[in-house]
Amino acid sequence: MSLSVSPDVLLDLYRAAVAAVGGRESVRAVLRADESNEPVSVIAIGKAASAMLAGAQDALGPRLRQALLITKHKHADKHSQRDARVTVIEAGHPWPDQTSLVAGQRLLAFLRGLSRPPLFLLSGGASSLVEVPVSGVGLAQLRALNTYLLSSGFDIRSINRVRQAVSQIKGGRLTHFLPPGRTQALLISDVPGDDPAIIGSGLLAAPLQGAMPSLPPELAAVCAHPAAPADPERLAAVDLRLVATNAYALDAIEARAARLGLPVRRHRRFVADEAVAGARIIANQLLAEPGYVHLWGGEPVVRLPAEPGRGGRMQSLALSAAQYLHGHAQAYLLAAGTDGTDGPGDAAGALVDNGTWERATTAGMMPAEALRRADAGTALAASGDLIRTGPTGTNVMDLMIGYCA
Numbered sequence: 001m002s003l004s005v006s007p008d009v010l011l012d013l014y015r016a017a018v019a020a021v022g023g024r025e026s027v028r029a030v031l032r033a034d035e036s037n038e039p040v041s042v043i044a045i046g047k048a049a050s051a052m053l054a055g056a057q058d059a060l061g062p063r064l065r066q067a068l069l070i071t072k073h074k075h076a077d078k079h080s081q082r083d084a085r086v087t088v089i090e091a092g093h094p095w096p097d098q099t100s101l102v103a104g105q106r107l108l109a110f111l112r113g114l115s116r117p118p119l120f121l122l123s124g125g126a127s128s129l130v131e132v133p134v135s136g137v138g139l140a141q142l143r144a145l146n147t148y149l150l151s152s153g154f155d156i157r158s159i160n161r162v163r164q165a166v167s168q169i170k171g172g173r174l175t176h177f178l179p180p181g182r183t184q185a186l187l188i189s190d191v192p193g194d195d196p197a198i199i200g201s202g203l204l205a206a207p208l209q210g211a212m213p214s215l216p217p218e219l220a221a222v223c224a225h226p227a228a229p230a231d232p233e234r235l236a237a238v239d240l241r242l243v244a245t246n247a248y249a250l251d252a253i254e255a256r257a258a259r260l261g262l263p264v265r266r267h268r269r270f271v272a273d274e275a276v277a278g279a280r281i282i283a284n285q286l287l288a289e290p291g292y293v294h295l296w297g298g299e300p301v302v303r304l305p306a307e308p309g310r311g312g313r314m315q316s317l318a319l320s321a322a323q324y325l326h327g328h329a330q331a332y333l334l335a336a337g338t339d340g341t342d343g344p345g346d347a348a349g350a351l352v353d354n355g356t357w358e359r360a361t362t363a364g365m366m367p368a369e370a371l372r373r374a375d376a377g378t379a380l381a382a383s384g385d386l387i388r389t390g391p392t393g394t395n396v397m398d399l400m401i402g403y404c405a
């Protein structure tokens, strides 16, 4: 078999993956299979809420009676805004703001107006976008808590464990406000392991168990306000279904590669390392087995200095991997998020090759220094290797696709 794997082929595989887990397509595919004629009310919450709601609008047509859309500032699309049946609220992310509390009240009011349960469309970001704090906790405390959590280095499970402790709706407590009957929820997962109790802090799932991570005393005191426990019977009346995950995106790449006749090595270990360490592992695996398209899924982390530069975890990982590709005749690595935004800046990630390190250096950058300052985006802009997609309408964490001849 004669192979021709160019950077364009890797971009094509990445695009196929993002399309396969698109919020609109994923929701539409599931709802089209539903043959009922009943009218449906929809509540879509999360960074992918607009796209998910568009999928419901496509599939349900006139059956969609009314919808509440809660998404990040500037994330509501025209499709939703022009539909008179849709109430749009844009709220704060990654830190909750006043609009997140307004969204919480509108959510409860919307539910009070229903005689039967709505269809929920949930995606990552919901934790910050909507909140009804327990009594005694206000916006200032909520923001202080989230500011601490987001820079704590805790994993998302621990972060959302704390968020659940100060909420009247998270950790399954939103079920207390549902009308009677079975509730359906479709979810896009942006968390390792795809646990619905973690996605968006589990508005409709059983609460996270286990010890809380340790917090500074003033924040531990915020979490000591009592919250009503979730009712197991109400939780049991919710059907949660994942419609898009990181694994689905990797499946789509495998399927597309097979159609193109490309042999694939799919690495099953979820890449959650610190980005620079992860880059070394990935580059070693790639270079050890030439002639294959290598695939990894994950969500590495970047330790941020006091004043970080441009670019997120995927750009750090890509730039760091570029130093290992240097000197190889033909070697590429595409590392990109699936939501279109990889940290500060407008890039989704980067596609590096054996010349990236040198191009960045020739352009006057010091790539190693850029990595230390969490400024990979500036070096990759100079080497001409950034990928820009704009908002994609989904988020299933990160994809890494590599090839070396």
Ligand SMILES: O=C(O)[C@H](O)CO
Residues within 6 Å of the ligand: 123, 124, 125, 126, 127, 128, 156, 160, 190, 191, 198, 199, 200, 201
């Ligand atoms: O909203 C959240 O909690 C995160 O995006 C994980 O889903």
